[in-house]
Amino acid sequence: MPELPEVETVRRGLCPAVEGRVVESLTINRPDLRWPFPEGFARRIEGRRVLRLRRSAKYLLADLSSGETLLMHLGMSGRLLLHPPLPGKIVEAPAQKHDHVKFKLDDGTEVVFNDPRRFGSMDLYSTASESQHWLLRNLGPEPIGNSFNACYLSECLAGRRVTIKSALLDQRLIAGLGNIYACEALWAARISPAARAGRISTLRIERLATAIKSVLAEAIAAGGSTLRDFRHAGGELGYFQHRFKAYGRQGEACMRDQCSGVIDRISQSGRSTFYCRRCQR
DNA sequence: ACCACTACCTGAAGGC
DNA sequence: TGCCTTCAGGTAGTGG
Numbered sequence: 423m424p425e426l427p428e429v430e431t432v433r434r435g436l437c438p439a440v441e442g443r444v445v446e447s448l449t450i451n452r453p454d455l456r457w458p459f460p461e462g463f464a465r466r467i468e469g470r471r472v473l474r475l476r477r478s479a480k481y482l483l484a485d486l487s488s489g490e491t492l493l494m495h496l497g498m499s500g501r502l503l504l505h506p507p508l509p510g511k512i513v514e515a516p517a518q519k520h521d522h523v524k525f526k527l528d529d530g531t532e533v534v535f536n537d538p539r540r541f542g543s544m545d546l547y548s549t550a551s552e553s554q555h556w557l558l559r560n561l562g563p564e565p566i567g568n569s570f571n572a573c574y575l576s577e578c579l580a581g582r583r584v585t586i587k588s589a590l591l592d593q594r595l596i597a598g599l600g601n602i603y604a605c606e607a608l609w610a611a612r613i614s615p616a617a618r619a620g621r622i623s624t625l626r627i628e629r630l631a632t633a634i635k636s637v638l639a640e641a642i643a644a645g646g647s648t649l650r651d652f653r654h655a656g657g658e659l660g661y662f663q664h665r666f667k668a669y670g671r672q673g674e675a676c677m678r679d680q681c682s683g684v685i686d687r688i689s690q691s692g693r694s695t696f697y698c699r700r701c702q703r
Numbered sequence: 704a705c706c707a708c709t710a711c712c713t714g715a716a717g718g719c
Numbered sequence: 720t721g722c723c724t725t726c727a728g729g730t731a732g733t734g735g
Contacts, residue, residue: 424729456711456730480729498728499713520713539712541729557730584706593730601728691707693728 424496426480426565426598427638431645432502433477439504439531440484444471449524456497456543466490466546467525479561479597483552491549493557497541505532561597565634566642570596572624572631579619579627586622586630587615587690599634602669603641605696607634609668612678614702615688615695668696676701 424432448464460466471487482502484492496502505515507530515532523535523544535542547555562578563569578595579586589595590604599607608615610633613626622630667677672687676698683700 495729497712497730537712538714539728541712582705588706591729692709694726 424480424498424500425600425603426477427603427641427645429477429480429482429496429598430642432496433475433482434645436482436502436504436533437475439506440472440527440533441475442472443531444469444528445486445525446528447526449526451522451524455522455537455540456495457545459544460546463544463546467492478558479564479593480600481558485549489549490546491552493543493545493547493555494535495543495557497537497539497543499539500535500537500542503534503536505534507531560594562593562595563597565596565598566638570631570635572628575631576624576627579622582619584619585615585690586613586617586619587693587695589619590634591693596634598638601693601695602666603634603637605669606637606666608702609678609697610637612701612703614699615690615697617703668698670696672696 445467446469448467450459450464453459466488467486470490473485473487476483476485480495482494482496484494486492494500494502503515515534518534518536520538520540521534521536522540525533525535527533535544543557545555545557553559563574575596579589582589584592587604587608590599590607591601605615607630611626611630613622613630668685671677671685674685676683676685678698678701681698681701683698685696686699688695688697
């Protein structure tokens with residue numbers, strides 16, 4: 423489930439291998455992912471140098487020497503596999519089921535986009551007009567950036583009758599949280615996922631803003647520490663074991679000091695929410 | 704403007 | 720063993 427920390431981990435893993443390299447060829451195994459590939463997709467990428475690999479929310483953005491940017495979203499099950507060039511290596515990496523796009527770089531490196539469920543997507547647009555892109559233009563601020571703070575959070579939640587869990591998943595308000603880190607942030611801030619977004623006190627909103635930042639920072643740090651292992655273990659980037667405090671722990675004891683509660687699992691707008699009834703209010 | 708809900712997609716897991 | 724149902728979840732789109 424790639425959320426902001428996983429996408430950032432993928433970005434950091436790919437950066438040294440792709441930045442500055444030329445994409446020699448592109449293999450596309452189907453006409454679309456979530457949406458059709460744009461017109462002339464391969465032609466517009468082949469022969470271009472990757473100047474920079476950036477991330478915005480859950481999107482990976484590769485600036486090309488052509489003045490265009492390649493946008494990639496991993497959806498729910500998308501992976502990017504990195505196959506570095508090996509001395510004496512002749513055969514290509516064996517194709518796996520659901521390998522949809524393969525980038526071959528000028529040093530022999532292969533980057534493969536594999537996505538069983540095809541909720542992922544790719545697009546190309548003029549870098550200069552990035553702010554107009556239909557997928558990016560409505561994104562809220564990066565929660566780990568300076569423009570996201572208690573003051574902003576308080577303003578954007580004001581008057582909203584939705585639950586705070588639902589608001590945290592709204593990418594127009596905050597861009598990058600998914601189901602897992604929304605649960606984790608609420609647990610860390612000791613706020614009930616069922617609380618109405620517009621009715622949370624300033625003090626608690628401050629706690630939440632801080633919790634969001636620290637939960638994401640910890641996950642990115644954890645990703646970074648496991649990245650090295652993954653690079654030696656066959657190139658899979660972005661999926662790493664991480665111990666969560668609430669997510670996936672239904673029936674288990676709450677991990678907060680002095681709390682005797684048990685993690686509950688409820689459904690909110692069709693999504694599982696994990697929380698402790700005792701300490702999250 | 705705001706909000707609830709669904710479709711999209713496949714693989715894994717559980718029930719019978 | 721095998722068929723069926725349910726669940727996982729990011730996000731665009733629809734309709735109230």
